[in-house]
Amino acid sequence: MPFSMHTHTCGELRKADIGAEVTLTGWVWHRRDHGGLIFVDLRDREGSTQLEFDPEVCDEKAFHTAETIRSEWPIKVTGTVRPRPEGEANEKLATGEIEVYVTDIEVLNTSKTPAFQIEDHVDTAEDVRLRYRYLDLRRPKMASNLRLRSDFTFALREAFHNREFLEVETPSLFKSTPEGARDFLVPSRMQPGHFYALPQSPQLLKELLMVGGVERYYQVAKCFRDEDLRKDRQPEFTQVDVEMSFVTQDDVMGALEQTLADAFGRMGVKMELPLRRIEYWDAMDTYGIDKPDTRFGMTLHDVTSIFGESKFKLFSGAANTEGQYVKAINAKGAGKWPRAQIDKLAKVAAEFGAKGLAYIAFREDGSVTSPIVKFFSDEEMANLRAEMDVEPGDLVMFAVGARLEADTILGGMRNHMADALDVPREGHDFLWVVNFPLFHWDEDRKCLDSEHQPFTQPNEDELDLLDSDPLAMGSHTYDFVMDGYEAGGGGMRIHNAELQEKILEKLGFTPERAEAQFGFLMEALKFGAPPMGGFALGLDRVCMLLAGADNIREVMAFPKTASGSDLMSAAPSEVSGKQLKEVSLRLL
Amino acid sequence: MPFSMHTHTCGELRKADIGAEVTLTGWVWHRRDHGGLIFVDLRDREGSTQLEFDPEVCDEKAFHTAETIRSEWPIKVTGTVRPRPEGEANEKLATGEIEVYVTDIEVLNTSKTPAFQIEDHVDTAEDVRLRYRYLDLRRPKMASNLRLRSDFTFALREAFHNREFLEVETPSLFKSTPEGARDFLVPSRMQPGHFYALPQSPQLLKELLMVGGVERYYQVAKCFRDEDLRKDRQPEFTQVDVEMSFVTQDDVMGALEQTLADAFGRMGVKMELPLRRIEYWDAMDTYGIDKPDTRFGMTLHDVTSIFGESKFKLFSGAANTEGQYVKAINAKGAGKWPRAQIDKLAKVAAEFGAKGLAYIAFREDGSVTSPIVKFFSDEEMANLRAEMDVEPGDLVMFAVGARLEADTILGGMRNHMADALDVPREGHDFLWVVNFPLFHWDEDRKCLDSEHQPFTQPNEDELDLLDSDPLAMGSHTYDFVMDGYEAGGGGMRIHNAELQEKILEKLGFTPERAEAQFGFLMEALKFGAPPMGGFALGLDRVCMLLAGADNIREVMAFPKTASGSDLMSAAPSEVSGKQLKEVSLRLL
Structure with a gap:
């Protein structure tokens, strides 16, 4: 790389470079002494390269230095690229066909022994990782996650810039308008007793930009919500914020689709356009959720009409009441589960609002296990089997209630069963849910x-x-759904x-x-x-999905814990009485 | 533009478009009724286009609508592009050769009468502009400033991205480390009595990223300082933040130069590379300031040795004292000023630490006006004239004291005199000041x-x-100086x-x-x-200079007043007792 101590990164050298004199820098990763030689894997953000120290080649001082270096010392080496000996190439490694035969070494710094190994597959407690985040970021997976986020963010910016969107910075110190989530407050020193709030989103400001004639706006905006945290929430998060004016809803969705397709395309993820649009109520009726993952089926069926005459009063009662439904999903494979395991599903269903869980497990031997099937007539069973496309090994689950109520229970169960059954979900799934x-x-x-x-x-x-x-x-609303997550949302605004x-x-x-x-x-x-509409993309979440991670902390450099702490710097912390007095405050 | 109500912007149509049917949207800017016709200048962020409503062409309803529309109503019109009548072209306007002969009009909204005219050269009080910032942003100059900022920011990002810098977002809720400026505090709800601070810069975090192996980092970062404000300060400001590792100082400066040259080049501003480097002490000795504008001379001369034997004790005393200097600048042209005007300069010099101001005005008639010249020998005068290259009409000013003291006074006077004399400063001036x-x-x-x-x-x-x-x-320090402003600064870090x-x-x-x-x-x-170094560019200030503005508020969408207020939303504001209680605070 130009303007660096090194001529090449540790992920760069290939067979074609054999014979070249190169200088590399990085951290000592693994070291092996073998047959009077010293082998070192040198690691930087781009990869690792094997170094060989041979006392016949490097001078005594250099070899002695190689003997002293320890894990995670940053060093600089110069040497010649040569092929690894026959049969010793490492196919799993991009640089696995070569090694650098070192002639010179310089120790750039020493290191204490890290609190954990800098490896991807070591099970280190997350609080230790966060305490030493600067070590954690050296792990190849974290380095690649940071690069992915940088690349995707740039691709988005480029796609917007190329479409005449202006990046406009909106203030972070703004007015407290406590709507929905809690504001983070910032006391003003110059105006005692007055407070700024950190923005929950630039919503009002971007509408004002449209009134101000900006016409097409985007911003990768830091947003703040003082809410109790969970795995995909952080007190500060980033959204790609967009607004357009002199547009219809189709204009906004069309422009967004192309922009997103460009950016995902840069990451090697193809998005077929136009994106599918599902009406909110269709999504609820079919998937039981407004952010469906459509990479698998297990859709919701309305079986109300089957049970109009049923002796099972819960079903027939619903069937004969306006606005009440009996709905069902078929979790293929779960019908093989032991009864005890199936019975535990009632607890899961309760999380989504169910009071119990009616089910029928169709055993592979042709029998059924079910607390309710005894009430069903043969005709009801036959109709149910036909409607739910029942095969041996299936588990049919029911929910009863008002439309949203029944849908929500089964939507939750559908996602739960997909995870529990490890239903394959290949590639990425993109769609719009519209008309909320x-x-x-x-x-x-x-x-x-x-x-x-x-x-x-x-x-x-x-x-x-x-x-x-x-x-x-x-x-006039549209949510952008990716892999069963609400990845973004937007709408036309009242003007x-x-x-x-x-x-x-x-x-x-x-x-x-x-x-x-x-x-x-x-x-x-x-x-x-003017007429206007816009959108916000949850950047942390989308990067998480692109990185194949299961937590947004994996795609953030310095995330906070569930109690809002930065474990590295010990923030938040106490402040001096002087600092509080300056902003005219005292502790309760 | 695709995905818009309009087919063209209001700044786009040219002679080549004559005959085309187009749809435009924008705000009614100026309206003239003339000979039974109605002429409207329609304005959007890209420019303005003349519309003509002719009752012979548009139907009665459309013409009637045109009669009702008022300033700042957003409308949508369809019509045919045609040449303006012979002799009526407006050469000052990009669209001045054509007009749109309207067939159809739709009123998209109405508008109250704005508090001020949406024109560039109307002298509206700034507090009114800020109160109605959304109207102020419609002014062509503000629209062009926002575009300039967006374009320059993107050009910088692209230049860094192309050089393998990763954009990494660092937290805004971080630890209070009260150094230098005051922190803005953010009380934590989950940890009563504890506070985050908004970052004054990501300095510590970017060093930790280097320790974490990121190697090349950039971020367009919002920074916060709770300081009393002045014309080029805001409580929140934006810096383009950079850090590199495994580098020498020359690597960092070299990479930055190329990046900056790329980005300025995109804005049509050529930067000759390599940039000049001036040592800190040379800058002080020659220009009296560590951020010299070198587009004009008026350099500082050390005249100490001329006055070793002087009868003027202030000078000879200094000349005979270790570490004391007599220095002078020559403000050409100011020697013509009336004595009263010259005498007022002592007040200006006092702002830079002077106790008085010794001067000699060389009048055009050959006489001199000076309170001190009576003490000078002919030889001293001759030597001074030679050293300072004196011509009739010159004003030579002196400062006496320790090195930095004398330099600072004359550095201040040099800039003041350049403004007062309206010394031409064409183009932009870029240089490094190094080795602070x-x-x-x-x-x-x-x-x-x-x-x-x-x-x-x-x-x-x-x-x-x-x-x-x-x-x-x-x-190991380097400040990036643009047009006499400290536009950026950086250094190598202790590792x-x-x-x-x-x-x-x-x-x-x-x-x-x-x-x-x-x-x-x-x-x-x-x-x-690892060895590391970095840089931060003051984005607001650089955009101000690129826009030819004299205040950073002109390149910010929603700036704050000197008391930190947003006049539009009335932030900061009082918050509820409940909000305060949630963060365990009470007012003093």
Whole structure:
């Protein structure tokens, strides 16, 4: 590489380089003394190269140095590239056909013995990895994850830049508008008693950019939510934030599809265009979830009509009640499980809201195991077998309830069973889920809540339902689903101030609260706001999926623990009384 | 543009498009009714296009609509491109040769009358502009500034990406290490009484990335400093942050030069390579400042030796005292100023530490005006005239004192006089200032302070001065100077834990404080830290210079006022008692 101490990286040398004099730098990875020779694997972010120290070739001082070096010392060596001896090539290693016959070595620093081995497949506790993250990042997998993230982010930026999107930086110190998640607060020193908030997203600011004529905006934006953490949540996360104006919904989705296809294509992941679009209610009815993984079947079937006359009262009761459903999925293979294992599934179903789990296990010997089958007539069984395409070894599970309720239980079970049965999910799965309801009912607060967010454009032809049946209203919304994860989401925005006011009112905002929180947006809408829509891609999650990792921490350089700690620097930490006094605060 | 309501932007149509049917969107800018026709300038971020509504061509409804539209309404029009009538072309406008003969119009929204005209050269108070920033951004100059910033940022990213730098995101919620500037604090809810700090820069984290093997890192990083603001300071600002490992200082500077030249080149600004390098002390001696604008002369001359025998005791006293200097600059043209105007310069000089200002104005009639010249011998005057290349109309100003003291006064005066005399400064001026002192003396705290920062690598051959004469030590440092501004700065880092400890000790850190603040860095250095160095470019400032603006707020979408307010959203604001209680705080 130009402008480096080395002429080549440790992942670069091949047969074609044999005979070349090269200089490499990196960390001592493995060292073996063998037959008076010293072999060292030298590692950098690009790979590793075998070094050979032969006292016949390098001078005494260099050989002596080679004897003293230890794991994780950074060194610089010069030598000649030569083939490995016949039969000693390492096919698993990109540089496995060559080695560097060292003539000179310089020790650049020493190292204490690391707290854990710098290897991919060593089972180190994550808190130790995070405490010494700078060592953890040396592991080949972490190095490759960081590169993947950098490459994908750049590919996205390039795709947006090439389509005339402007990158605009929006402020991180902004106004607290406590909606949904909790804000992180930042006390102001110059204005005692006043606080900034770190943005949960640049949503309001990007709409203001559209009002300001930016027309096409993107930003790889750090966002903050002070929520309790779980495996795919962090207090700060990154979204690729996009907004367009003078557009229709199809314009936004079309531009996004091409941009995403470009960027994924750069990563070697082909995305067929146009992407499939699934209506929200179809996704719920078929997959029981608004972010379906369609790489496997196990779809939901509506079997309500089969059980209209059933002696099993739970089913026939539902079948004869407006708005109640009996639905089923068939988990092929789980019918072979022992009864005890099947019975445990009720606990899983409970996580998704079920009160129990009705099932029929079709045994390979032709028998069935089921707590409920005794109530079914032969005709019901025959119809069920036909509808669910039953074969020996199948496990049919049921859920009963209102549409969303039954769907949600089986959607959860479908994903659970796919994992439990290790159902193959090859490649990546991309689709849009569109037309989400505008509202849902918030049972805790006893009022309407936005399904996406308060600024979402309702379907124009359903505006008359706003007073009569708001829960039936759809909206101009689109979620980007990747491999069963909500990888991104967006929608068209309300650009009419009156409609925005009305929606906020429906959401239970008093005029005063609406004005205090969103007054500046509603004022802006009155100054010629254009039609607009946008999107946000969850960069951490998409990188996780691209890297084949199961946790977003694996694609972040310095993630935090579930309690929000940085274990390396011991943040958050106590601060001095002087620092608190400067911002006019005291501890409770 | 594909995926838009319009077929062309308002800055795009030319003679070659005549005859085409086009659809444009944008805001109504200017409207003129003339001879039964209506003319509208339609504006978007790319420019403006003249529309003509002729009742003979568009139907009655469309013409009526055209009669109702007002300034800043967003509209969509369809029509035919045709040449403007003979003699009516507007050469100043890119689209000035054509107009669109409208057949159809759709009003996309209405607008209240804006608080100010959307024009570049209207003198609107800045607080009004910031209150309605979304209107201000519609001004052509602001639209072009945002595009410039986006283009330059992308060009930088591309240049780094092409050179194998990885973009790595470092956390914004990190540890408070109060060094230099004040930290913005973020209270933790999950760990009551504990605080994160927003990063003043990713300095420590990028060093840890180097220890972690990233080798080449860049990030366009938001940084935060809670300092009192002035015209080129904001509480949050953006730096292009870079770090490299397994490198020498020349490697880092070489890679940076090429990267910067690539990016500036994309903006049409040629940067000759290699960049000039000026040693810190040469810059101080010659220009009186460590960020010289070398597009004009007016250099500092050491005239000490001329006045060894002078009857003017201030000069001869200095000339006969070790370490004291008499220095002078010649501001050509200012010798014509009236005496009263010249006398006012003493106040300016006082800002740079002068107790008064000795000067000689060489009048065009051959006379001199000066409070001190009466003490000078003919020989002294002759020598001075020769040294300072004096011509009629010149103003020679003196400063007396220790080296840095005298230099600083005249460096300040040199810049002041260049502005006052409107000295031409064509094009852009790029250079490196290198080898800054490692320390300076902090008179307030009565101890050594870092000239750059505590992690800077001292010159290796001067390490023996650390105890005997630390102020004489130089360092591996380089500031990137553009047009007389410190546009960026960097240095090689200490990668030896012991040396780092010793430097912190010299800076007055107790071992406990060093451990509490930087313990995690010093621990990391013990695990095989490689040689490393880096850089940070002040993106806001560089964009300001590229845009020809005189304030960084002109190149930021949503800047804050001097008291840290966002006037649009009224941030910072009061928060609820519940929000404070959640983070275990109360107001003082």
